Amino acid sequence: VPPSPLRVAVVCSSNMNRSMEAHDILQKRGFCVRSFGVARQVKLPGLIRNCPVLYDFSTTYKQMYKDLWRKNRECYSSNGILQLLGRNQRIKPHPERFQECSDPFDVIFTCEERVYDRVVQDLCAREQATFQPLHVVNVDIVDTLEEATLGAFLIYRLCQSLQQAGDMEDSLGQLLLAAEEKTGKSFLLLKVRAGIGTGNNLGGGGGWTSLYFL
Numbered sequence: 681v682p683p684s685p686l687r688v689a690v691v692c693s694s695n696m697n698r699s700m701e702a703h704d705i706l707q708k709r710g711f712c713v714r715s716f717g718v719a720r721q722v723k724l725p726g727l728i729r730n731c732p733v734l735y736d737f738s739t740t741y742k743q744m745y746k747d748l749w750r751k752n753r754e755c756y757s758s759n760g761i762l763q764l765l766g767r768n769q770r771i772k773p774h775p776e777r778f779q780e781c782s783d784p785f786d787v788i789f790t791c792e793e794r795v796y797d798r799v800v801q802d803l804c805a806r807e808q809a810t811f812q813p814l815h816v817v818n819v820d821i822v823d824t825l826e827e828a829t830l831g832a833f834l835i836y837r838l839c840q841s842l843q844q845a846g847d848m849e850d851s852l853g854q855l856l857l858a859a860e861e862k863t864g865k866s867f868l869l870l871k872v873r874a875g876i877g878t879g880n881n882l883g884g885g886g887g888w889t890s891l892y893f894l
Contacts, residue, residue, distance in 0.1 A: 686843045687784060688713045690835060691799055692791040694722040695737070695775035698821045699791060700768050702832035707771065711839055714785075716778035718798040724761055727752055737777050741769035760825050778802065785814060786848060789835050791821040796868055803872060815852055818868035834863065 688711055692699040695717035703715035722735040724744070735744055745765040748756040756762045768775075779802050790796040796818035803816070817838070821831030838855060845851035856867045 685712045686839055687786045688839055689716060689778070689781075689783075689785045689788040690714075690791070691716045691718060691778050691788060691795055692821075692823070693717055693719045693795055694724070695777075696722060696724065696768065697764060697823055697825065698828045698831060700764070700771060701828040702789065702791075702835045704767065704771055705832045705836050706839060709836060709840075711836075711843075714776070714781070714783065715772075716776050716781060718778050718795050718802075722775050724748075725759060727755055737775045740774040741765045742773075745769065764825075784812065787815045787817060787839075787842065787852070789838075790816065790818045791823075791831065793818055793820065793868065796870075800870055813849065814872045815848060816868075816870040816872065817852070817856065820865060834859065834865075 688706060690699040690702040690706070690713065692715075695715055699715040699717065703713055706713040717737065722737060722739065722744075723732045724735070726733045733748070742765075745762060748761060748765070753762070778799060788799060790799050796816065799816060803814070819831055819835060819838075821827055838859060841855050842848055842852060845855070853869060856869060860866060
């Protein structure tokens with residue numbers, strides 16, 4: 681019997697660059713994937729240093745594109761933001777917050793430790809509906825166009841190996857250790873069963889968690 685399709689989520693801060701690059705690459709290769717941000721608002725580089733452009737997550741990528749095109753087409757073309765928004769609107773209408781999604785996943789990839797912490801905190805605060813295991817893996821990816829592509833292909837290779845292995849319980853830790861040796865990156869892995877309580881009390885609530893620093 682062929683293994684069930686891997687249900688994957690990729691999460692960065694604003695659901696703009698890193699998570700969407702991985703979303704694009706995984707989706708084109710047939711994976712069941714969704715992408716998210718965790719911030720309160722979408723943050724994009726502004727025309728002045730340390731003055732970002734902010735949007736609500738309900739704002740569509742197309743609306744952002746039109747707004748930035750109107751404000752300064754040349755600048756936002758040269759820094760790649762308009763190209764990102766053009767790519768994103770071909771994938772889905774607007775950015776999404778992880779905290780507002782209740783879909784089940786087999787594995788969640790986060791793109792930096794701060795995002796990982798937010799995702800774990802949110803999962804710990806939820807009233808879970810099932811006792812299916814969930815794995816959260818942090819893959820540190822610098823928020824640039826080039827690093828987003830490299831990170832997305834690393835996530836793809838991990839997903840490909842997991843899909844072929846079929847048994848995530850036994851294979852994920854070994855795959856991450858092998859990837860660490862090959863890439864020099866370090867990973868965080870959290871394995872969760874539902875019903876683990878709230879806040880940072882990772883040992884309570886009737887479920888269990890295992891935390892690995894790889």
